[in-house]
Amino acid sequence: MSDRLVLHEDPISGNCYKIRLTAALVGVAIERRAYDITKGETRTPEFLAEVNANGRIPVLQVGDRFLPESNAACVYLAEGLPFIPENRFARADMLRWMFFEQYNHEPNVATLRFWLTVVGEGALDAVQTAAIPGKRAGGEAALALMDRELAARDWLVGEGPTLADLMLYPYTHVAGEAGFDLSGYPAVERWLSRIETLPGYVAMKG
Amino acid sequence: MSDRLVLHEDPISGNCYKIRLTAALVGVAIERRAYDITKGETRTPEFLAEVNANGRIPVLQVGDRFLPESNAACVYLAEGLPFIPENRFARADMLRWMFFEQYNHEPNVATLRFWLTVVGEGALDAVQTAAIPGKRAGGEAALALMDRELAARDWLVGEGPTLADLMLYPYTHVAGEAGFDLSGYPAVERWLSRIETLPGYVAMKG
Known part of the structure; x- marks a missing residue:
């Protein structure tokens, strides 16, 4: 490169x-x-x-x-590395989780985290405050879907880590800052630990 | 296949x-x-x-x-067809527009269309009604970004149609049903016509 x-x-x-x-x-x-x-x-x-x-x-x-x-x-x-599967269906399935992340996970979990930790709940406007319950429910649904999937398998796609895992990790591992209790999603918690032991892993802060 | x-x-x-x-x-x-x-x-x-x-x-x-x-x-x-560019940067740039579609375009333009044409404005709940101005502004911003890009080029990525164009076409061409006036986005209108003349094109209804 x-x-x-x-x-x-x-x-x-x-x-x-x-x-x-x-x-x-x-x-x-x-x-x-x-x-x-x-x-x-x-x-x-x-x-x-x-x-x-x-x-x-x-x-x-x-x-x-x-x-x-x-x-x-x-x-x-x-590109060309094992984090993107070679198999055609698996590669599309990886993208499926990446689009899920941007549509169902990030707008709920990441937005709530930004509102609660950066903006501050007291500084939200009326539209934002009214949107909190929907985003809370959407975030719980996204985490529940991941938990069901990860109860049966170590990684979201195939037998090893792919970009599907790497794209869903960042906001999931700080979901507590958005008010989500990850102890209700034990398969997600085990999956987070699995990612944190990958060679070369770096933490978000630092 | x-x-x-x-x-x-x-x-x-x-x-x-x-x-x-x-x-x-x-x-x-x-x-x-x-x-x-x-x-x-x-x-x-x-x-x-x-x-x-x-x-x-x-x-x-x-x-x-x-x-x-x-x-x-x-x-x-x-996969393997010209709608996905072979060049590494162009392929990623195509995905960039596809993620833009799911994050910045669809939640605004498609959701407003669904609310106004399927649910009906009078049947929206208070949270949905309060969200309309934000979605209106978000949709206009997405269309304006596309219009600026398409004023300088025929297709969103490279010299021919890619999935970037095909994924942004469906909700853009019915944006009028969501209350957007496409005559303010002339480059987008020309691009819509370009897609409609592709060999094999099928209309949404039918």
Whole structure:
């Protein structure tokens, strides 16, 4: 891999951590450039023009090209490696869990965590406050689905860890900060430990 | 492709149409089995046990295996074909738009369409009604981002149509039903026409 890799990130974001975790596990060095999303640093004219017109992080810079969306960036990093299965159905099934993560897990678990730990419950507006019960139920449903799946198998797809596991790990392992009690999901807890013993694993903070 | 392919779908769903459109464009025959989501037909014990524990459609059945998530199913169908670029960065960039679709476009444009055309604005609950302005703004932002991109190029990724285009087409072309005025996005309108002239194109209804 000859292109220079730069992760444009906010260190508090689990979506950014996905890319640092994947890079560490596949053994690729990436530079890091930090922005503070709570100060609007990803909404400046410069950021919108040069890094991501969507105003969001993470963005993986590959040479002079910019790749938004954490899950897409991790596919780029892991191409040709065992974290992406070779079998056609298994590869699609991996993507199935990655889309599940962005649709059913992240908007519930990650958003609640951001609201409760960064914004603060007292500072939420009325629409956000009204949305909490739905996001709580959606997050519990996502965790329950993972727990049922992981009660029967060690990894979400096939016999070893794939990007499906690596993309669902970051917000699941801090779901407690979003008010979820993981002790109700014992298969998920065992799976979290399994990921934390992978060679090259790095923690979210640090 | 020797496995029998069955699409478990609700014909009103744009997510299900993604799979029919992709199958038609790649020239693969799929059987169709219809469920009515407004009657809870994807929440029955049989559906949850046999088709998708997440209670959602579409699900692409491949032989005796079941693949939820529309975008993952379309990757399965299009593997090895030009709708998935061979270049590593372009392939990741295609996935970037597909994750954008599920995170920034579908939850805004498709949800508003469902609320306004299926549920009915008068039948929405207070939380849904309060969420409308945010979803309206999110949908406009997604369409504006696409319009800026498509003002400079014919297709979202590279020089020809990819799954990025095919996954964003279904809910964009019916965004009017969700209350969006596409005449404000002329590059998007030209792109919709471009997709509708692809050989093998099938319409959503019918």
